[in-house]
Amino acid sequence: MTGFADISEMSPQLQLMIGTGSHLDPAELDPLIMLASLTVMQNAARAGLNNDALTTLSLLLMVWVRQxxxxxxxxxxxxxxxxxxADLSGWPVERVLTSLQALAPHILIDDLALFAEGDLEIGLAPLLQQDGAGCGDLLxxxxxxxxxxxxxxxxxxAEETVAGGLTRAKDLAGxxxxxxxxxxRWDAYRAQRDGLAHYTVYGASADLAAFVDEVSTLEGLHDAVVGLVDPASHGPLTFAQECGFPPCAKLQALAISAAELQLHPAEAKAALGRR
Incomplete structure (x- = not known):
């Protein structure tokens, strides 16, 4: 496939999750890149590529992930x-070039002449699709x-810690x-969300920013109560320490929510009106 001005293109959703828009550290990022790579291989297999072409594609994906x-x-x-x-596969260069020709109709190629000679600059965008759309939605x-x-x-x-800590705090002098x-603050939190711990994946996904906001509210309550009632000798931990989530996770959730506001402003406005 030729005629594309930018063969490095990825969908906005893919850029958000594994490209320049992602906040994720390697531990969070790697499973997403792996899922995108699996999508590429699935699409190539559905297209009927032979074994050599699939093997070459798998090696290209290894290079892509590193780059x-x-x-x-x-x-x-x-x-x-x-x-x-050829070095990676142990094949003769001629066999690699033949497999690349089989792969050519399914990728973006910057320069056909250089591609034929084995100097490769290719784009994976056509294979980074799922059901006719970029696999970024899947990620x-x-x-x-x-x-x-x-x-x-x-x-x-955290809710149990706050509830128990407030009960214990009643006996603190002064x-x-x-x-x-x-x-x-605890009563207001419970009235607002009525048990955030039971928030469903469906509900949180529909308004991810609200979910993050409520988590932040609970985080503040948890740390305030723990700091009030637990002495240092008990080795108290903050909410962030208890969770073990990297800060990038919260930023990524907010970035996803912000992207949804831009992509679906009408739906986002309706969701805000229901809050």
Whole structure:
């Protein structure tokens, strides 16, 4: 496929999750890149590519993953040579070149003449599709669901800590005003969300920014109560320490929500009106 001005192009959703728009660190990013790579291989297999072409594509994906990690600006671009692929595969260069010709109709090629000689600059965008759309939507759904599911037990534990801590705090001398203020915040939190710990993946995905806001509210309550009632000798932990989530996870959730506002402003406005 030729005629594309930028063969490194990826969909906005893919850029958000694994490209220049992603906040994720390698531990969070790698599963998403793996899922995108699996989509590429599935699409290539559906297209009927032979075994040699699929093997070459798998090697190109290895190169792509490394280059994307090093420079997210690369997007769907892969730069390598047939000689390097021959070294990776153990094949003669001629066999690699033949497999690349089978792959050619399914990728973007910067220069056909150089491609034929084995000097490769190719784009994976045509294979980074799912059901006619960029697989970025799949990555967003996967990451969001996984984020909410991992957060659920942490929220339940934090709510128990706050409730138990406020009960214990009633007996603290001189802390009546502070405890009353925290109790008011706790009651307001519970009235607002009526049990955030039971927030569903579907509900959180529909308004991810609201979910993050409520998590932040609970985080503040948790840390305030723990700091009030737990002495240093008990080794108290903040909510962030208890959760073990990197800061990038919250930023990514907010970035996804912001992107939804831009892509679907009418739906987002309606959701805000229901809050």
């Amino acid at each position: 994307l990690r090093d420079n997210p600006d690369n997007g769907g671009l892969v730069k390598t040579t047939a000689e390097d692929l 967003i759904r996967y990451w969001t669901a996984h984020y909410v599911m991992r957060m659920g037990p942490k929220l339940e534990a 802390a009546g005003e502070r405890v009353a203020g925290l109790k008011a």
